[in-house]
């Protein structure tokens with residue numbers, strides 16, 4: 377192949393799945409994820425469950441529709457507004473600690489470097505790796521030290537400085553109102569991408585070969601923040617990721633552990649379309665069937681440590697009881713896996729062009745064009 381890896385990334389295009397504007401819309405007040413393709417479909421699928429959660433009057437239902445419309449509009453403009461925010465941040469924001477944007481070995485816990493080195497070595501095996509990791513009560517969830525404490529403190533100082541600045545902020549998702557999208561703050565190129573490629577990929581390749589851990593190629597990285605006067609917890613959910621790394625960065629807080637349930641299961645509800653007398657087409661609508669939170673396993677999470685888990689492993693964060701809790705979340709994506717089945721809608725993805733890594737889908741015909749360009 378004539379193309380160097382770093383050059384290839386420059387012209388690799390990444391995509392969203394069209395379900396980004398219809399699926400997994402989180403209704404805060406009912407703690408419910410919904411799908412909204414049309415009002416008719418939405419009423420049919422979600423009226424009963426919304427009623428059981430206390431949405432009983434037509435006015436309450438209309439308020440829900442207004443919130444959904446706002447969220448859909450936000451998502452439709454997300455690509456453009458995200459690029460605008462990233463450009464404004466580059467123009468107006470002066471970092472407090474410019475060095476934290478460039479990954480250095482000194483940021484990393486010695487044990488983490490040892491684990492990554494072991495996994496990159498010629499004799500690495502899953503069994504050997506498991507002996508180096510802490511045991512966690514939930515299946516296929518792994519814990520290990522990641523950063524040095526001083527780095528966590530400096531990163532948080534940088535993020536607080538950014539939070540207090542006039543620069544625009546993109547929030548990671550509708551469930552967390554105070555997080556920060558790290559790609560907009562230009563953390564990907566110098567930090568998160570090399571961190572994934574050099575350190576995380578050798579580990580995930582051994583631990584999750586069946587879940588794309590051996591072919592991760594992009595990520596979405598962000599921080600989430602919990603405070604007594606802001607968000608306290610995070611509802612039960614799955615991630616838009618093949619594999620997720622969640623690192624506790626601080627500060628001082630009590631409670632706020634993670635909990636894990638089952639792998640996500642999808643129940644296909646069959647509907648019949650009545651658009652005309654002759655149509656009667658069947659179509660399926662996937663709804664998630666979560667294990668109840670009480671059946672979940674709580675997992676302790678200490679500052680500087682990371683938890684690695686499958687994106688489709690359902691989880692949430694318990695409320696903090698005091699202090700402030702910040703976590704670095706890296707949703708790692710494997711285009712080879714998600715191109716087959718979108719992890720959010722569980723359908724063959726319907727591609728929408730995006731900016732940067734978008735949601736990590738790729739298009740096969742692009743690869744053919746790239747290959748012929750590189751040979752020309």
Ligand SMILES: O=C(O)CCC(=O)C(=O)O
Pocket residue numbers: 600610615622634691692693703705
């Ligand atoms: O707060 C946490 O530790 C969990 C965050 C999380 O699961 C997410 O953002 O996807």
Ligand SMILES: [Fe+2]
Pocket residue numbers: 613614615691
């Ligand atoms: Fe998550």
